[in-house]
Amino acid sequence: METLERIIAEHPFFAGLDDDFTRLMVGCASNVRFKAGTYILKEGDLAEAFYLIRAGRVALEVRAPQRPIIISTLEVGDILGWSWLLSPFQWKFHARAVDEVRAIALDGKCLRTKCEENHDLGYEILKRFARIMEQRLDMTRFQLLDVYGARH
Amino acid sequence: MTATTMNDPMLPQPFLVCEVSKETPDTFTLRLDPQESNGVTGFQPGQFSMLWVYGVGELPISISGDPTLRDRLVYTVRSVGQATHSLVNQAVGSNVGVRGPFGVGWPVEVARGRDIIVVAGGIGLAPLRPVIYQVLQNRKDYGRLVILYGARSPRDLLYRKELAKWARSPETQVLVTVDYGGLSWRGHVGVVTTLFKYSRLHAARSVAMVCGPEIMMRFVIRELEVQGLSGDDIYLSMERNMKCAVGFCGHCQYGPHFICKDGPVFPYEQIRPLLEKHEL
Amino acid sequence: MLVRRGYEVIGPKLRDGAVVYGQLDSAGDLPAGWTDEQEAGQYRLKRREDQALFGYAVGPQSWKKYTHPAEVRLWAAERQNSTFRILNNEKKLEHPRAFLGVRACELAAIAVQDRVLLEDKYGDPIYGRNRSGAFIIAVQCTHAAATCFCASMGTGPKVSGGFDLVLTELLDAKGHRFLVAAGSDRGAEILKELTVVPATEEDRQTAAAAVEAAAKQQVRSINANGIKELLYDNFEHPRWDNVASRCLTCANCTMVCPTCFCTAVEDVTDISGDHAERWRRWDSCFTQNFSYIHGGSIRTSAKARYRQWMTHKLASWIDQFGTSGCVGCGRCITWCPAGIDITEEVRAIQEGGGNGNP
Numbered sequence A: 001m002e003t004l005e006r007i008i009a010e011h012p013f014f015a016g017l018d019d020d021f022t023r024l025m026v027g028c029a030s031n032v033r034f035k036a037g038t039y040i041l042k043e044g045d046l047a048e049a050f051y052l053i054r055a056g057r058v059a060l061e062v063r064a065p066q067r068p069i070i071i072s073t074l075e076v077g078d079i080l081g082w083s084w085l086l087s088p089f090q091w092k093f094h095a096r097a098v099d100e101v102r103a104i105a106l107d108g109k110c111l112r113t114k115c116e117e118n119h120d121l122g123y124e125i126l127k128r129f130a131r132i133m134e135q136r137l138d139m140t141r142f143q144l145l146d147v148y149g150a151r152h
Numbered sequence B: 001m002t003a004t005t006m007n008d009p010m011l012p013q014p015f016l017v018c019e020v021s022k023e024t025p026d027t028f029t030l031r032l033d034p035q036e037s038n039g040v041t042g043f044q045p046g047q048f049s050m051l052w053v054y055g056v057g058e059l060p061i062s063i064s065g066d067p068t069l070r071d072r073l074v075y076t077v078r079s080v081g082q083a084t085h086s087l088v089n090q091a092v093g094s095n096v097g098v099r100g101p102f103g104v105g106w107p108v109e110v111a112r113g114r115d116i117i118v119v120a121g122g123i124g125l126a127p128l129r130p131v132i133y134q135v136l137q138n139r140k141d142y143g144r145l146v147i148l149y150g151a152r153s154p155r156d157l158l159y160r161k162e163l164a165k166w167a168r169s170p171e172t173q174v175l176v177t178v179d180y181g182g183l184s185w186r187g188h189v190g191v192v193t194t195l196f197k198y199s200r201l202h203a204a205r206s207v208a209m210v211c212g213p214e215i216m217m218r219f220v221i222r223e224l225e226v227q228g229l230s231g232d233d234i235y236l237s238m239e240r241n242m243k244c245a246v247g248f249c250g251h252c253q254y255g256p257h258f259i260c261k262d263g264p265v266f267p268y269e270q271i272r273p274l275l276e277k278h279e280l
Numbered sequence C: 001m002l003v004r005r006g007y008e009v010i011g012p013k014l015r016d017g018a019v020v021y022g023q024l025d026s027a028g029d030l031p032a033g034w035t036d037e038q039e040a041g042q043y044r045l046k047r048r049e050d051q052a053l054f055g056y057a058v059g060p061q062s063w064k065k066y067t068h069p070a071e072v073r074l075w076a077a078e079r080q081n082s083t084f085r086i087l088n089n090e091k092k093l094e095h096p097r098a099f100l101g102v103r104a105c106e107l108a109a110i111a112v113q114d115r116v117l118l119e120d121k122y123g124d125p126i127y128g129r130n131r132s133g134a135f136i137i138a139v140q141c142t143h144a145a146a147t148c149f150c151a152s153m154g155t156g157p158k159v160s161g162g163f164d165l166v167l168t169e170l171l172d173a174k175g176h177r178f179l180v181a182a183g184s185d186r187g188a189e190i191l192k193e194l195t196v197v198p199a200t201e202e203d204r205q206t207a208a209a210a211v212e213a214a215a216k217q218q219v220r221s222i223n224a225n226g227i228k229e230l231l232y233d234n235f236e237h238p239r240w241d242n243v244a245s246r247c248l249t250c251a252n253c254t255m256v257c258p259t260c261f262c263t264a265v266e267d268v269t270d271i272s273g274d275h276a277e278r279w280r281r282w283d284s285c286f287t288q289n290f291s292y293i294h295g296g297s298i299r300t301s302a303k304a305r306y307r308q309w310m311t312h313k314l315a316s317w318i319d320q321f322g323t324s325g326c327v328g329c330g331r332c333i334t335w336c337p338a339g340i341d342i343t344e345e346v347r348a349i350q351e352g353g354g355n356g357n358p
Helices: A002-010 A019-027 A108-117 A119-144 B082-088 B122-137 B160-167 B192-198 B214-226 B268-275 C104-117 C125-132 C185-193 C201-216 C227-233 C239-244 C252-256 C302-321 C342-351
Strands: A029-034 A039-041 A049-055 A058-062 A069-074 A094-097 A101-107 B013-024 B027-034 B048-053 B057-062 B073-078 B095-102 B115-121 B145-151 B172-178 B206-211 B234-237 B265-267 C008-015 C018-024 C034-039 C042-047 C071-080 C083-087 C097-102 C135-139 C165-172 C175-182 C263-269 C275-282
Touching: A002 A019, A002 A029, A002 A049, A002 A101, A019 A029, A019 A108, A019 A119, A069 A119, A101 A108, A108 A119, A119 B192, A119 B214, B013 C083, B027 B082, B027 B095, B048 B073, B048 B082, B057 B073, B057 B082, B057 B095, B057 C263, B073 B082, B073 B122, B095 C083, B115 B122, B115 B192, B115 B214, B122 B145, B122 B160, B122 B206, B145 B160, B145 B192, B160 B172, B172 B192, B192 B214, B206 B214, B214 B234, B214 B268, B234 B268, B265 B268, C018 C042, C097 C104, C104 C125, C104 C135, C104 C302, C135 C185, C165 C185, C165 C201, C175 C185, C175 C201, C227 C302, C227 C342, C239 C302, C239 C342, C302 C342
Parallel strands: B115 B145, B115 B206, B145 B172, B206 B234, C008 C097, C097 C135, C135 C165
Antiparallel strands: A029 A101, A039 A094, A049 A101, A058 A069, A058 A094, B013 B027, B013 B095, B027 B073, B048 B057, B048 B095, B234 B265, C008 C018, C034 C042, C071 C083, C071 C275, C165 C175, C263 C275
16 A cells, blocks of 8 residues: 555656545555456446556557557556546446556546545546546547648 | 859759669658769758659659768658659669759757757658668767657558667667557557657757658647757758759748758747748 | 940830830830830830930830740750760850840849849859840939839939949930940940040939939839838738739739749650750749649638738848848839739738737
């Protein structure tokens, strides 16, 4: 637990959170490991957790008729998953461990309840996730532009 | 009349097509050797030549070879239209006219002693490859080398073997990503700007050289500034309609700059106000 | 006499209702007794009451017709098996040329093109050949058209340099005569062979007054103070939309402008394919494809193209070559079918807030 606390306290995503909140986070956290090729989460499933990736690469995939399409990869330091935060609390994509992945899983349901009870905590969490969504949106828009396509 | 350090810049010199190799389904690398003793093969990284296909037309193509190899000129060409198609289909043994080299190249001298960040998108890696050669062959003259490269999909990646080789050089980090991954691709998927968070760079010590589609360069520059680089340490290679390459035809003007003789490489600070203008 | 010396004399003549430049065999070929009336989109020739030889302003052509010709073959090439050989047969001019009747604005324009085509990073050998041999006989203007604004651009009507000989035409009670002065050794040499008498002080003053009168006659002007910053800072000024609604992008202005230098190159082959040539011809930034790169043109709207031309001419040119690209000859105003007046467009941006506000 002590190691978890230090990891969470030092992770840039949680920077600026006061000690009480950090302890709350740690209360909802656990170490997890995924073998290469396995699915960390699947489209349509209930979203109950989010992950702080500590090692390995994760591929976000969309199921297409012939084969899955990788839309993005996440690595060490990245946060995986925000659908636990907003209803209907369902994953929109698959996330597959490309290599062996070690991560810290944070219990989303537990955290959600705590955020409803403590709006200050809720605001801090939402601010941080909004930043992630903004970055992913920028990245996705850039990707959509298909700048290397023939007609540019 | 101002003297130039080459033959008449208006006349193509015949060069022999020695080798044509396929990089990707639509991109080829040509090696051209001079036919005549006065064929010029010296160039600065970032410069370009005007390549003339007899009876078809002339194209500006960046030189993408090793600047220390003086017996040849190497170009990586993407086939996007009639003229480029004709160029990449030149048979070994045929001749292509070469004018040049032209333009202001990458700041390889100014950047001595500093860390180098090379950010390339798509075919943009071709004009930057001479910089990578220059740095790796003069390793102790430069600090860390970080190469960030993005392409559309795995099969559009250029110089894959060389990228792997460069990654094994000392003090060198090579990160490659694609916009669209395939099932067998185990690397990064995402736009080239996502590579910054995985790279180890020291902004204050770095000089960045960026080449790729204009939209990509704008996104990359924004990210470089977020990383802490100043506009004076960011260089980019601009492209406009090029016909004469010697500043007379007027086509390549970008604001007050002639891309052919004031560029194609510019310090970002110099063209910052122009990049945001629509239809310039 | 110049013809006797082997020069091909080029000067003003009448053709198709305008004063154009062509080969002259004698002074009789000059448009004696004619003057012009010019306005935005208008050009008329009118008879004078006297027989002045140079009593008109400038016509649609400029000396770039000869120094920077509209169509030039750059080189020819022959296919030889798998290679080719360039045949660079430079065509030397058969006779050296004399330009008769070069006005102050035109001397300024020639100087501007010298800077662009000879004195920058590379030199254009074709321009160099055409230009360096030319014997220039300047003529001081004593009549200004309504579209002239050289006085405000500091380029005329008084001639200041760059000529071999300069003439000022005087036509009054004392007779039809010309003040002539040499501006170079070559000019002085020719002068020695002419029947001349030293000019009287009175004639000098009459001549100076006539040129001064031409300056005062000008009704148009551009206030060029700070014009570079003004145009750079007003990229999105609504006036550009306004002028775009009138501009036909016909490119007349670039063709008649004595400083516009843009060209295009064209590679052609004959049917057998054994013979290829590269030709250079005038081009204009007003054409749709001028700014084409793969994927499309950058400046597609008329607004972007007019803005490019005017900003280049009055602003970017200064950063590129150290002077304005405009010499105030007024041709672009006269020959625009829509009557667009560059002096008016500048004024609209200067007075319309100048910082992008309408």
